[in-house]
Amino acid sequence: MEAPPKPTVDSLRHVVNNFPIIDNHAHNIIQPALVDTIPLESITTEAQGRAMRDAFKSLPHLRAARQLRRLYECPDDANWEELLAQREEWLRTDPERLNQQCFQGVHALLIDDGLSNPDKVLPYHWHNRYTKAPSKRIVRIETVAERLMESLLVGVTDDDLDAATFFTDTWVTLTEEFEKEIQEAILDPEVAGFKTVICYRTGLDIEPDYERAARDVGHPFERYVERCVRKKKYRIERKALNDYLVLRTLEILSEETPRLDVMSKPLQLHTGLGDKDIDLLKSNPGCLQPVIENYTNVPFVLLHSAYPYTREAGYLATVYKNVYLDIGEVFPMVSRDGQKAILRQALEITPGSKLLYSSDGHYLPETYWLANVQFREVWLDLLIEYVEKEDVTPHQAIAMTKDILFNNSNILYNLQYEAVFNDLFVPPKTLTYNIKSPVESSTSPNAASMPPGLNLQQHASPLAPPYPSSTAPRTPSEGYQPPPFPPPPTEPQVYDTQLYDTFMQQNPEVKLVYVQWLDYMSTIRARMVPIKEFDRMMRSGSRIGISQGNTGTLQNDGSTPVMNPIGQIYVEPDLRSLRRTHHRDAIPSATVLSFWRDERGNRIRECPRANMELLINDLQYNRGIKLLCGFEIEVTFLRRSDAPQDEAFTPLTRTHAWGTMSPEQWLQIPLLAEIATSLSDIGIEVQQFHSESGQGQYEFVLAPQPLLASVDSLIQARQVVAQIAAFHGLRATLHPKPFPGIGTAAHAHISLDPPDKDLQFFVGGVLKHLPAICAFTLPEVVSYDRVADDSWTGGTWVAWGTQNREVPLRRVSGGRWEIRCLDGFANMYFAINAILAGGILGLKSNVVDFPQRDVRINPSSLDEEGRATYGITQKLPVGFAEAAFALVHDDDLVESLGQEFVGDYLAMKKSEHEMLSKMSDEERRVWLIERY
Structure with a gap:
């Protein structure tokens, strides 16, 4: 076993400063031609007009100015005018450089693009050029309704308002179109969630009863329509109407997600800190408690740290499964001490799994950068303090950091992104082949089909003229090049012990773990690790060391030119694939698939x-x-023959055809049902099983999964099939041609989204x-x-x-x-x-x-x-x-x-x-x- 060093404060510092971010609440960058319309000093204050002049003497501004000097590479003593001049020069000569620096470390953005006129800002997908993963939309429901109203009332005059059914018809059309747009957004993979700004408009004291809210909306809606027609102002700020839109959205989300154990797409709500038009008393998230209780399968994300009501929001996130606290906007709007106090309050009782990072970045790229820099700075100070006081270990602090910056948003919004933080492999400068010959002998059954001039006997002969030797470097083609990620290796891999602990809580009887990997020849290799030792591996971050040469051997350990007895590979269990073995196992056990690592803990290309x-x-x-994949396991069940003169194997059933159930086949139902139920018991879903065309041949259809999980499940499922069959004295084979007339495939269904x-x-x-x-x-x-x-x-x-x-x-x-x-x-x-x-x-x-x-x-x-x-x-x-x-x-x-x-x-x-x-x-x- 090779154990990397335990996490320290230094490794914690590295993670906090470098781990990628999913920014769960941001807005669009403004069009370059309009940059000058946004004063830079506005990025640290919600003040407007005359009140903004005083912002220059606030701690948030003074601190941000110092940090912006660093961003723009200004002298330490540069004043604000000099800083603005340097910024102007950057925007004129190299705006791309500024954007790249400001989005550094941001993995993905969830963008509310309802902040202003679409013509004023760049589209949400424009930001993808600076992030590792595609941006997603957050749909602002008030913007949806306002734009619908604007389109519905085109050409309407005061005279039309006198029509007997005008308001009713308009209301019906609005609600139908609004519902349609919300439903389409729910199905749209580009939409990660929804958002309401009701906090700004009429407050968070939303009427919790949907039926009552619908009855109350009549007269306020008529007054709203009259204002739209006469003043061409479509902003919705009448309490009954605002309440109704929020509740209607919640109703649709609940209807589209009928299972109580499944969460809908989240709804974000502005709470606390905001523009000056906010009613501070009604921005307390405690007002939302009745609504939260009525819609338990809709996640509520309380934005802006709910400042100054952080404790109230933290309480809601603690006691309700469907409430999350976003700790954004206070970076950079609040002083350092204030930010630290807000984080302390958020952590007083709120689980780390309920906290989400955001920048509230908007219009100017510097808003993203300042939030990123300041959060990491304050968060690190706070964690080091907790570690030194032994409230948490460095390992726990690292795990919480990863959750807040990335994992929690990734799970909540169902993004299925991966935080690429450790190096997958270190590519050599020159890639070469290690052999000069092909893979079949001229005496093989397929010799007649070989391409002309192909010598399959002599190891020293080239496979074909352009086939490079082991010493001649190959010139890269103009085709596909590896993607520009991940970053260089930085820290040893740390197991997700929370995932492991959850598994053990659900399976406390497990005594043994089969740590497995699939070699080049598709042979499953394994180490059997007692649970006590496996637990030690998880806690210490250990791996299993095997010889480099083990990857270059045949199915019977026969040697090949690839086998290299010098060097070591470290087998690292991937806990995402950890699952119980079937009930026939000798003792309660689990199986887990693995990565191969190098001595530094980085994944290797092999x-x-x-x-x-x-x-x-x-x-x-x-x-x-995104991809989903489902496999069909075609398998032929065979009986072994004891008589030396007979064939070694005979098919389990002979009265057999596709989809049939002869009496002979019916007698095998206990075997087939045990396989299917054993797979279901360990979390591998079998959608159906049936006889195939060949004698003794059956097919088990597995449910689709994300690609890596689907292959892992296939390998684990095949083991179950073979082992249950062996328990019944049978051999289950995947051989593509076990007998004449029997062809066995392994079809894969792949779906693109x-x-x-x-x-x-x-x-x-x-x-x-x-x-x-x-x-x-x-x-x-x-x-x-x-x-x-x-x-x-x-x-x-x-x-x-x-x-x-x-x-x-x-x-x-x-x-x-x-x-x-x-x-x-x-x-x-x-x-x-x-x-x-x-x-x-x-x-x-x-x-x-x-x-x-x-x-x-x-x-x-x-x-x-x-x-x-x-x-x-x-x-x-x-x-x-x-x-x-x-x-x-x-x-x-x-x-x-x-x-x-x-x-x-x-x-x-x-x-x-x-x-x-x-x-x-x-x-x-x-x-x-x-x-x-």
């Missing part, structure tokens, strides 16, 4: 799971795309690189025996089609696709990584018109001319050697996946083939069945 996270992050952060770029991803990317991708999705010689035309296996042509099972890429619906050229031999991390890399290349190309058309017919039934009309010109590889050849010549895909990785993978596949080629056909079949 790690299959780390590579997947890197690609997922690129899609999510740089392209605003939003779905509008699915053709670019799958047709322009995955399909274009599919021959090379097959080296990962169909990784064995026998994998290609399953691929055939007219057999519902995906066919042999590089093509796609809607609801077409005779093509390798089946489009199920908009955004959802099925990968059919995939089997159970694949290391699923590698296979999905290759698919992701291909898809990203398609997105990056920006091509939207493709020669490959939607094929609604079996391609094998077409002649060459017919296929050409659909853009079908290429066949899938007919053997692994051909797939490897395609991979080596696909520069962009290799560059995306990493040249060293691809070289290592192919070298190991070559060694595996040399081992398997020494066996007879039957020996090889049995050997693979026993392992997959």
Whole structure:
């Protein structure tokens, strides 16, 4: 075991100063031409007009001025006019530099873009250029209603007000359109939540009874409409109407989220500190208590630290599950001591899981920067004080910092972002391959399918002329380049002990943990760790050290050219994958998947799971795309034969066809039901299971999940299937061709959100690189025996089609696709990584018109001319050697996946083939069945 040093005050300081921020409450930057209309001194005060002159002598202003000198690189003794002159020079010559510095450390922004006229500010997505992840919208409900009213009353005059049904018709139309817009925003993935400014307008003493609020709105609404028509002023500031809009929004949120155990999108409310038009007494969040109690599945976010009512807000956040306290705007509006006092009050009873960071940044980029700098400064001082007094440990302080800056908002707003803080890998300056030869012998069953000139016997022979040697550096292609994150390594990984503690509270009987990882050959490797030792690992931050050489061995520990006995890899459990094992396990146990780390605790490029996270992050952060994936586990259940003269395995059932339930099959229901219920018991949802076409063959359909979690669940589910079968004296195999006439696949369904770029991803990317991708999705010689035309296996042509099972890429619906050229031999991390890399290349190309058309017919039934009309010109590889050849010549895909990785993978596949080629056909079949 290798234990990194325990967190110290120095590591706490580093986290506070550098951990990325999700800013849960911000506003748009103003259009550059209007910057001069906003006085810089306004960023530290809510005063306006004549009162703003006195702001220059306030502590918040004096402190901010000192910090802004540092930002603008002014001398320490520069006065305010000199500071403004320097700022003006920056804005004139290099505004981009100022923006980049002001948004440094901001991972994502949640932007209320209802602050002013849209023409006055830059759109919310403009800010994405300065953040790691895409910005999201917060919809201001009063702005929605006011803009609707403005559009409804176009051309209306005083004469129209006299019509008998005018007010009623207007009210009905307004409420219908308002409800429609709120419902659409709920479904819009670009909208993270909603917001009301009722605190500014009429106060937080909202009428809690929705029916009464609806009855009271009549006369105030008529007066409001008259003002709109006569004065063209659409601001809503009549209590009954404001109350109704808030309650109607809450009603819609509740209706759209009917389950009490599921939270809707949050509603933000201004509380406390605000513009001078606020009624200070009615801005006390305590006024909201009856409303909070009436809408328990709507999260309420109390903004602006509720200052000066921080304690009241903290109490609400403590006693109600659906209340959160935003600790924003007081940075930089309040002095240092005031900020520290506010944070103290927030922490008096409020859990760290209920506090959210925000800047309330608006119009000027400096507002974001000052809030960021000042919060980190004061927060660090406060935490160090608590650590020195032993109220908290450095580890606890670090965890709370990460929660407030990132995790709490990430969870509350369902952003599914990842705080990329530690280095995923340190890429070498020159990526090279480690082998010079291919992966199959010329004596293999697929020898006839090998590309011309491919020598599969001699280790020293190049796979193809452009295939680089282990010493010649490869010139990067113009294709995909790795994304510009994460930052350099900074601190050892610290386990989420809260996640671990929660698991143990729910499963106190667990005595053993299987720490597992999937190697290059798709073999599950494991260390069995008693719970006492596992607990020590979690508390100390330890990892399990294994030899670097273990990653370069075959399924039977046979050596390969990749095996390096020098060096160490550190296996680090990923607690997100921690789950109980099934009830048949010998003792109550858990299983957890792992990352591979280097000696500094950084993820390494060889790690299959780390590579997947890197690609997922690129899609999510740089392209605003989220993915869900659901797998189908096709498995053949076999009986072992005891008689030496018989076949080693026979199918469990023979009276068998797709979707049937013969009496022979019915007798296997106890086995199948035990598998399904065992998976459900450990949190892996089986949507359905049924017989497949082959004798003894069944399919279990797993529910879709985020991509990494779906692959983790697949691996854990396959273990359950195999182990329950073994308990019944059976062998469950994923072998793609265990018997003639039986083909076993491992189809994956991948969905894009939003779905509008699915053709670019799958047709322009995955399909274009599919021959090379097959080296990962169909990784064995026998994998290609399953691929055939007219057999519902995906066919042999590089093509796609809607609801077409005779093509390798089946489009199920908009955004959802099925990968059919995939089997159970694949290391699923590698296979999905290759698919992701291909898809990203398609997105990056920006091509939207493709020669490959939607094929609604079996391609094998077409002649060459017919296929050409659909853009079908290429066949899938007919053997692994051909797939490897395609991979080596696909520069962009290799560059995306990493040249060293691809070289290592192919070298190991070559060694595996040399081992398997020494066996007879039957020996090889049995050997693979026993392992997959």
